[in-house]
Amino acid sequence: MDLVKLANTLIPDTDLLPLERYEEIYPPRNLPRGAEVTRLAPSPTGFIHLGNLYSALADERIAHTTGGIFYLRIEDTDEKRKVEGAVESVIRSLKYFNVNFDEGAEIDSPLNNYGPYYQRQRASIYRAFAKSLIERGLAYPCFCTEDELNAVREEQTAQKLITGYYGKYAKCRNLTEEQIYANLGAGKPFVIRLKSQGDTSNKLTFHDRIKGDITVTENDQDVVILKSDGIPTYHFAHAIDDHFMRTTLVIRGEEWLSSLPVHIELFKVLGFPMPAYGHTCSLMKVDGGTKRKLSKRKDPELSLDYYRKDGYYPVAVVKYLMTILNSNFEEWERKNPAADYTQFKFTIEKMGKSGALFDLDKLNDISKTELSKLSPEQMYDFLNSWVQEFGTQADKDHFADRAYIIAILNLVMGIGGKKRRKDIERASQAVRMIDYFFDDTFSPQYAYRFDGQTVNSVLSQFAAIYDPADDNSAWFAKVKEVAAKNGFAAEMSDYKANPQNYKGSVADVAEILRIAVTGMPNSPDLCTIMGILGADRCSKRLAAAMIK
RNA sequence: GGCCUUGUGGUCAAGCGGUUAAGACGGAGCCCUCUCAAGGCUCAAUCCCGGGUUCGAUUCCCGGCAGGGUCACCA
Numbered sequence: 001m002d003l004v005k006l007a008n009t010l011i012p013d014t015d016l017l018p019l020e021r022y023e024e025i026y027p028p029r030n031l032p033r034g035a036e037v038t039r040l041a042p043s044p045t046g047f048i049h050l051g052n053l054y055s056a057l058a059d060e061r062i063a064h065t066t067g068g069i070f071y072l073r074i075e076d077t078d079e080k081r082k083v084e085g086a087v088e089s090v091i092r093s094l095k096y097f098n099v100n101f102d103e104g105a106e107i108d109s110p111l112n113n114y115g116p117y118y119q120r121q122r123a124s125i126y127r128a129f130a131k132s133l134i135e136r137g138l139a140y141p142c143f144c145t146e147d148e149l150n151a152v153r154e155e156q157t158a159q160k161l162i163t164g165y166y167g168k169y170a171k172c173r174n175l176t177e178e179q180i181y182a183n184l185g186a187g188k189p190f191v192i193r194l195k196s197q198g199d200t201s202n203k204l205t206f207h208d209r210i211k212g213d214i215t216v217t218e219n220d221q222d223v224v225i226l227k228s229d230g231i232p233t234y235h236f237a238h239a240i241d242d243h244f245m246r247t248t249l250v251i252r253g254e255e256w257l258s259s260l261p262v263h264i265e266l267f268k269v270l271g272f273p274m275p276a277y278g279h280t281c282s283l284m285k286v287d288g289g290t291k292r293k294l295s296k297r298k299d300p301e302l303s304l305d306y307y308r309k310d311g312y313y314p315v316a317v318v319k320y321l322m323t324i325l326n327s328n329f330e331e332w333e334r335k336n337p338a339a340d341y342t343q344f345k346f347t348i349e350k351m352g353k354s355g356a357l358f359d360l361d362k363l364n365d366i367s368k369t370e371l372s373k374l375s376p377e378q379m380y381d382f383l384n385s386w387v388q389e390f391g392t393q394a395d396k397d398h399f400a401d402r403a404y405i406i407a408i409l410n411l412v413m414g415i416g417g418k419k420r421r422k423d424i425e426r427a428s429q430a431v432r433m434i435d436y437f438f439d440d441t442f443s444p445q446y447a448y449r450f451d452g453q454t455v456n457s458v459l460s461q462f463a464a465i466y467d468p469a470d471d472n473s474a475w476f477a478k479v480k481e482v483a484a485k486n487g488f489a490a491e492m493s494d495y496k497a498n499p500q501n502y503k504g505s506v507a508d509v510a511e512i513l514r515i516a517v518t519g520m521p522n523s524p525d526l527c528t529i530m531g532i533l534g535a536d537r538c539s540k541r542l543a544a545a546m547i548k
Numbered sequence: 549g550g551c552c553u554u555g556u557g558g559u560c561a562a563g564c565g566g567u568u569a570a571g572a573c574g575g576a577g578c579c580c581u582c583u584c585a586a587g588g589c590u591c592a593a594u595c596c597c598g599g600g601u602u603c604g605a606u607u608c609c610c611g612g613c614a615g616g617g618u619c620a621c622c623a
Contacts, residue, residue, distance in 0.1 A: 041623090043622080043623050045623085078622055081622070149620085149621090153619095162619080163550090163619060164619075189621095193621095211553075216552080221619095227621040229621080231621090233620090233623085254552095254616085254618095255618065255623095257618080258552060258617070258618040258619070281554085284616080323560070324560070327572095330571075331571070334571090334572090352560090352561080354554045354555070354615090354616080355554080359574090361559075362572080365572085365573055419587055422585065422586060476582070492581080510583065514583065514584095520584090521583065522583050523583070524585070525584095526582070
């Protein structure tokens, strides 16, 4: 068979370059020894979720701790799945979490020498190599229809055979020259398939940087490399792109492990050295009692935008992910409390081999701790930026009074105390938590544990002697005074010794006051709260809280 | 079902032939205390099962079992 003629007929493109030219256009990168070139290669299908951030963070950390490059490539070979604005969304979401690219699609960088970074724009490169494979007898056209393929698959399944296009099931593999041209003449659509040279009885061990040594079986599937629209499949594009973009380390989800044999053969027939691989385990969630990998379609609540909307502090999310990525991160952080997470020596070998369950409790704990490290001013900025984007009009009005908010923040964060408070977990929660400081969002629940007469007596007596100029101890002395007058123990020790002699203790009196002023039985230091609210507002609230 | 892969407390996990089997989150309790939060202290809770190998297995081997992934002209 005249392979050159066949290649020219199948791929008549005139814009293809001699293969060696591509090596010249995309020369090996000039990077220091040990520098890793990693990439994130999403398909532009819309929002990205925590799992993507997870692997992006690994890519980014490895590239940047080794002095390498982290780039963004868009795998847009499937026209059907394309979503407008997805690329910008990926970049923006990751940037929010401090994951930044050095080069790639939509990245403004002088390093962009390995593009284009959209696979659709690289069609000629793939086609040039596909053409050469045809010329070398390593690829061939396949005219099988979807129905035919499905029928074969059903037959294979019924007979419990391995499904796919291989061996005797590869009907088009041995088409004669006449048959091929007849099909072509009839205008039948075709794909280009790899003519696999592999044998599944051959096993080899492959070293994965995360999983360690794994056993892989040689590929014998005649996978399609060029779809009927002339665009490559993932497998083919992966081999060519990661070679010419000079990726040194491919970090991708473990769902790719099963197609590794295909990739190994592809690199081989293409004559490219293989990059190193690290297949990450996926983040899991519990669904109906069993674990399941996080899915874009099923778990919109794990979209990165969800965390942004909920006002999670980005560094907290990153640190949470770091604890899963490298389990020695937490220990390192305890030893280096002041250090930035970027100073941590991230290693791919430390990555876990099995999928971790997403743990919201842990995230929340880290989030509280991170947030407690901020200054009130930094906290104001963080909360305010969230309020401006996601808050209500009332929230925006409240935040217009920066000094007032900062006074609240000083209290809520425990500034000046021996230890910082850790009340703030995320912006959405923090903003609701301080609602009682504003009259328009103050919604008291007067759930007193004492009778109306006692409550009213406590409230009116305290209102009469309350002086905003009092310091904490003077204030508390007055609370005790009111306690004593109403049959409560002024000293906790007295109450504990003889509880039967009292209606309650100072703590109960403070609770009545607290409920009146904040609407809640629990709050930070009441004296300070009253100071922030101001005498006017306090007396009004004390009066309003009386039981009619 | 075939193939690949994983299996230490509720969760994330150290461990790499001999340990009282770390630590963190969560849980329980105590202390502190005007409540809450924070903090300090304490406690409960783990090596999937069965065979080997070995003086000795959580650790090595084999077999089960359970979980996960994958079997497209999607990535």
